[in-house]
Amino acid sequence: MTRLNEKHVAIEAAIAQISDGASIMVGGFGSPGTPFALLDELLKQGQKHLTLIKNDANESDIGIGKLISAGRVDRLVTSHIGLNRVAIDEMNAGRLSVEIYPQGLLAEKIRSAGAGHYGFLTDIGIGTEIGEGRQEVECDGQRWAIEPAIHADFALIHADLADHYGNLIYRGTAINFNPLMAMAAEHVIAQTFHIEAPGNLVPEQIHTPCAFVSQVIQVDPATSEQGRRQHDN
């Protein structure tokens, strides 16, 4: 692990650790919680053949939508891509491999990696098309589907507030998948609007303890889609 006292780094150096072919968990449900600045830096640096794990595909011109549109993503593990027409077209054209899970199972598969398990046993989806092809096991006279953990090389996280050790606090519905991915990935890069000195965060209010976080990057809300209104409904 990165040492506590060496985590606050520049965005370029943090993202440069990602190589072609990497698997990357990306926080966010829609726009809130999506680490737009980290994704824009990834777009700029040019890594390709990426596997992304994210609840949704953002919209086509923001966040991971930009990476998909630029042909940089080979595979997407997700629960819903309905708001991204480009992702749907790329999937239908066979250029983007899309693996779809029910949202709560996706969350738990990531959390399962974060808890250090192989996976978990569920009754969700048994007998439906989306539950086909899973290994099952009989326990207490009933069939249960095995849902293996989802692992990744990197997680890109958006937090509201951090300290220099990498303790993270999220805000509003920007929490979503971020704390789960922070536990799960091998290497965790978190962007945050504010970085405080250790001691300035209340221990009970920390959502992700610093032990899970490899690097923290301070970003300006005004420089990315983080500060952009996405839709007007």
Add this chain to the structure above:
Amino acid sequence: MTRLNEKHVAIEAAIAQISDGASIMVGGFGSPGTPFALLDELLKQGQKHLTLIKNDANESDIGIGKLISAGRVDRLVTSHIGLNRVAIDEMNAGRLSVEIYPQGLLAEKIRSAGAGHYGFLTDIGIGTEIGEGRQEVECDGQRWAIEPAIHADFALIHADLADHYGNLIYRGTAINFNPLMAMAAEHVIAQTFHIEAPGNLVPEQIHTPCAFVSQVIQVDPATSEQGRRQHDN
């Protein structure tokens, strides 16, 4: 579920819902987080043949230690009972059935019920005495042990702060098993030092959302072991 607007009740009525033979999860790691007032009321009301699920057995003259000493507990599911001489003696005399799990597995078995799973797959303890007798399954060429979820009729929880809907905030190391048990048990009774009107808790700071909590009871720190210094080391 209890309706949101009907959760703030008297301690007698809440504990009176528990019958003989009930299974009860009890929060706490040592003294912090142990719901002493709820346990004292349970002692007073006289329910017997209880199954308790708690990290430890407290000390013999406080908390669940009192219930064990009074012969009210048939079975204890725990990770360590080293500080309670009476519990050890009762176990050795065959009057108390004790089921021991590694602490993190105990936490996850409870959390697994709280997440609505059958259980999870782990490599913890494979090849050791404490890992014997578990159902195993082969996935990706490796053996994994199945750890089934632990369920309970009731959970007795200690929080620092609540609102009338049953949202809970814990403090310090009194968090421990409380939020996990609050998710897991069928019926969740939480004691708390302070009860606020809904809206007075910050949404991001709530550890246990009210959806999981059946009743909240206000207790006075001074009336139970909650305010007693347990040891002087």
Add this chain to the structure above:
Amino acid sequence: MTTDQQRILARAAKEITAGQIVNLGIGLPTQLFHYIPPELEVLVHSENGVLGCQLIDDNSEADLEMIDSGGTYIGTRPGASVFDSAMSFAMIRRRRVDMTFMGAFEVDQQGNLANWKIPGKFSPGIGGAMELAQKVERLIVLCSHNDKHGNPKILKRCRLPLTAPHCVSLVITEKAAMQVTSTGLEVVDIADGLSIEELRAATEAELIIDETRVGRF
């Protein structure tokens, strides 16, 4: 909003009572926000991680980190909490959400529901629908009685891939409110001015109708 939709929503709102936790699916169900009076102690769950959301007055002053699962900017009411996606679905799988309202492509007289995929045509993913459908105690479908070509959506048996089997409690369309029972689909209420024959003609499912008990809405 059409008057048909308003009729559906007004009928649906009667199912919501004080003290409940309610999930509103994307589309028409979200419009139920407008039918929940602020003083009613109800917490609306949205599966992206919030319990206690409510409408905001002025979208231009929205908090950019507060949306519901449909992407609408929202506020919170007193008693609200926000949490991660694992907690949000634990709440669902543990049946801590009392009721959910959802749209449907098809629903049938066994209470089967199809609302996520039209093979070869529409498959953006399932989102949170499967777990909500499978686990929430009471699932109420809000949908038009027929599709835009006039074909029935209330069927004998769903033909599309299911979201979950045997999950629907009540179906509310502009024509009727129909309860799923062990013996079939029982009509509770018929729309004002609609005859039983007209309702049967617009429906593929066999409807159980007790004329002495059926209400109007």
Add this chain to the structure above:
Amino acid sequence: MTTDQQRILARAAKEITAGQIVNLGIGLPTQLFHYIPPELEVLVHSENGVLGCQLIDDNSEADLEMIDSGGTYIGTRPGASVFDSAMSFAMIRRRRVDMTFMGAFEVDQQGNLANWKIPGKFSPGIGGAMELAQKVERLIVLCSHNDKHGNPKILKRCRLPLTAPHCVSLVITEKAAMQVTSTGLEVVDIADGLSIEELRAATEAELIIDETRVGRF
């Protein structure tokens, strides 16, 4: 505290460096708190749910809701967090704790550890020891070299039920610091004034000793 224990602790403290996350087991390892200077940026993890604990000066003013896993009242240092037991052990199983110090009944030259049960005599439960032993990157055993009857505790093969197999990296006793390697137990340091022969006589395990490289402590 005995001088033997002080010798063990002083040697153990050298393993802790700035920026680490360290877990201190119940008993002797907890005393390492006294050897971590406040200015050293180290967070002490305690498995009951705190990262960043430290000693408090005045026990009579202790916060009654702040203990470590051994039951000692503690405070926190800047950068600390508190969390539930699932999170605490996720941290352990995900190898986010860099190092743990533990006591031992027996340890052997394969790095096996027994420290939780003496059949028929002592079996209070395993607590968090198994997961710490199995998953923490670097496990350092702190124990007396021999039991109170003078019998060796550093064995060829453990006889008691194991906490975890092949988990120990380094063993520190009052007589030696011994590293577990693929070829056996290699002596890194010998206590001042102790001869190699005396060390071998007090030890059941076969010791690998390179006289030109071994240090003193």
